Amino acid sequence: MTSDPTKLDGNTETARFAGLRFEDFRRMAEDSSLNIYEKIGFPKEFREGHEERIFSDILTKVETLTKCHKRVLDVGSGCSELPRLIIRHCVEREHELVLLDAREMLDMLPDERCATKIAGRFPDDCYELTSHVKDGFDAIIVYSVLQHVFLEANPFVFVDSLMALLRPNGGLLLGDIPNVSKRHRFLSSDAGVAYHRAYLRTNGLPEVKIDQIEHGRITDAVILGLVERARTAGFDAFVLPQPAELPMANRREDILIRRP
Numbered sequence: 032m033t034s035d036p037t038k039l040d041g042n043t044e045t046a047r048f049a050g051l052r053f054e055d056f057r058r059m060a061e062d063s064s065l066n067i068y069e070k071i072g073f074p075k076e077f078r079e080g081h082e083e084r085i086f087s088d089i090l091t092k093v094e095t096l097t098k099c100h101k102r103v104l105d106v107g108s109g110c111s112e113l114p115r116l117i118i119r120h121c122v123e124r125e126h127e128l129v130l131l132d133a134r135e136m137l138d139m140l141p142d143e144r145c146a147t148k149i150a151g152r153f154p155d156d157c158y159e160l161t162s163h164v165k166d167g168f169d170a171i172i173v174y175s176v177l178q179h180v181f182l183e184a185n186p187f188v189f190v191d192s193l194m195a196l197l198r199p200n201g202g203l204l205l206g207d208i209p210n211v212s213k214r215h216r217f218l219s220s221d222a223g224v225a226y227h228r229a230y231l232r233t234n235g236l237p238e239v240k241i242d243q244i245e246h247g248r249i250t251d252a253v254i255l256g257l258v259e260r261a262r263t264a265g266f267d268a269f270v271l272p273q274p275a276e277l278p279m280a281n282r283r284e285d286i287l288i289r290r291p
């Protein structure tokens with residue numbers, strides 16, 4: 032496995048942590064041989080030392096998080112430093128926070144008075160959420176989760192169910208979405224080729240499969256389809272880039288949905 036988090040050969044992301052579904056995460060959460068990053072499906076190099084910057088980026092995108100006394104939902108919280116930063120921020124801002132993931136993941140996170148942990152798979156198996164919805168949430172964070180939902184559920188139903196929980200002026204961030212079309216665009220550019228050659232120490236060209244369906248991978252069509260769906264449902268929706276310094280910015284992007 033490479034120690035370079037920006038390497039684009041695909042091996043690091045696709046081999047060891049490929050095709051992870053909710054039940055895989057549940058199992059990984061209990062596997063004591065894995066560190067907190069591996070438990071959420073990332074080689075340590077992709078997350079360790081990067082999560083403060085990831086959270087700062089989330090704060091610039093979901094404005095309501097920077098206010099006080101808001102209602103916040105984090106779907107697919109995981110167990111690394113990122114949900115801990117979210118919890119600390121919510122304590123400081125006196126937000127009411129709901130963390131939603133498998134029980135095994137949530138058990139690894141600290142307990143705070145402002146935070147309610149709800150175990151289950153969104154939207155179908157988290158019955159307890161109903162009593163915590165009240166009139167919805169001002170901020171919903173779904174970071175690095177959509178690609179896993181995409182493997183086992185209808186992403187439109189998933190996003191529709193999230194939008195239904197958004198209060199007026201609320202923001203829903205579907206963050207850190209690996210977009211294979213974006214990855215191919217980058218690898219087809221001079222910069223992408225130079226990048227590939229530098230990191231693989233090769234003179235070869237990267238493999239770019241633009242005319243083939245890659246099953247289980249999110250493409251431009253999925254991203255733009257979700258944006259169109261949100262807009263049709265009366266929300267504002269945008270595709271946003273990640274700051275270049277984030278480790279997977281050259282192949283991932285975010286969708287921000289706001290309820291007017």
Ligand SMILES: C[S@@+](CC[C@H](N)C(=O)[O-])C[C@H]1O[C@@H](n2cnc3c(N)ncnc32)[C@H](O)[C@@H]1O
Pocket residue numbers: 052053056057071072106107108109110111113114131132133136151152153154173174175176179180
């Ligand atoms: C790649 S991890 C991301 C964790 C965290 N959001 C982060 O970025 O550090 C994906 C997480 O989403 C959770 N997950 C996957 N599908 C889910 C679903 N349908 N409902 C709730 N959680 C889900 C997994 O259990 C896992 O903890």
